[in-house]
Amino acid sequence: MTNVTFAPALPRKRTGTVQTVIALMLREMSATYGRSALGYLWAVLEPVAGIFLLTFIFSLGFKSPSLGTNFPLFFATGILPFMAYMDISNKMSVSLRFSKQLLFYPGVTYTDALIARFILNVITSIMIAVILLPLIIIVYDLNVIVDMRAIAWGYTLTFALGAGVGTLNCFLLSVFPIWERAWAVLNRPLLIISGVIFLFDTVPLPYRDWMWWNPLIHPIGLVRKGIYSTYDATYVSSVFVMAVSGITLALGLLLLRRYHRDIINF
Numbered sequence: 001m002t003n004v005t006f007a008p009a010l011p012r013k014r015t016g017t018v019q020t021v022i023a024l025m026l027r028e029m030s031a032t033y034g035r036s037a038l039g040y041l042w043a044v045l046e047p048v049a050g051i052f053l054l055t056f057i058f059s060l061g062f063k064s065p066s067l068g069t070n071f072p073l074f075f076a077t078g079i080l081p082f083m084a085y086m087d088i089s090n091k092m093s094v095s096l097r098f099s100k101q102l103l104f105y106p107g108v109t110y111t112d113a114l115i116a117r118f119i120l121n122v123i124t125s126i127m128i129a130v131i132l133l134p135l136i137i138i139v140y141d142l143n144v145i146v147d148m149r150a151i152a153w154g155y156t157l158t159f160a161l162g163a164g165v166g167t168l169n170c171f172l173l174s175v176f177p178i179w180e181r182a183w184a185v186l187n188r189p190l191l192i193i194s195g196v197i198f199l200f201d202t203v204p205l206p207y208r209d210w211m212w213w214n215p216l217i218h219p220i221g222l223v224r225k226g227i228y229s230t231y232d233a234t235y236v237s238s239v240f241v242m243a244v245s246g247i248t249l250a251l252g253l254l255l256l257r258r259y260h261r262d263i264i265n266f
Helices: 014-033 037-061 071-093 110-139 148-175 178-187 207-211 217-227 238-265
Strands: none
Touching: 014 110, 037 071, 037 110, 071 110, 071 148, 071 217, 110 148, 110 238, 148 178, 148 217, 148 238, 217 238
16 A cells, blocks of 8 residues: 655745735725726825815915915825825725635635735825825925925824724624724714814814824824924824834734634634
8 A cells, every 4th residue: 555645734935925915906906996097096086175175165264274374285294194094994994804705715814805905005095195295286386395204204104003903993893893883983083183184283282182192193293294394293102103003903913813714704
């Protein structure tokens, strides 16, 4: 009788992971933006509409924004990082739901689904910022001294926060369906309390101290600091944002690692 030995299963190669993530990104792009350029155009037009709607409303009652003299630039520095956070956290929170059928294949893991959505939305957010911020500066002929390090770090904190919250919510939304509605209700005042419409510094005490604990206040302040050279944003705490991002990301990954099979098979 011939002896048959079975070699131990080898871990999946990194190239396989990269190919899987790219395939999931292409699938996401097709589902979200369609196969034409109009889908990507809408990704840019959506924040443009928000910026100019706020500009129209506030220019009726105020001569100038809380910082600088240009309403579109002021609102763009708040809306763009805010939307980047919302897009990343919301898309990552439904990663397992969106790719549920694919996760039954041995070559696709829950981390692939999370990474694919994260990378795609980061690229989209950077593209929108690179297009809109210089466009506003050029169209309105603004004299701006840009601090790219502050802007880049502000967006890095935004992406980290979105990844952490999105990963934790990926577990919570999958296990507790009511959390999706509860989270939507909790997020309704987020635009107001994140310093998008007004400066954190102008909020009276004690509300300003309460708002400081909103981690989204900090990256938005950093992005504004990068555009407005006279704005100090001394309240910004990168350590606090990274701590919140790291804790939520670690907790989300830990819970998903333990329960992702149950979630997929539910």
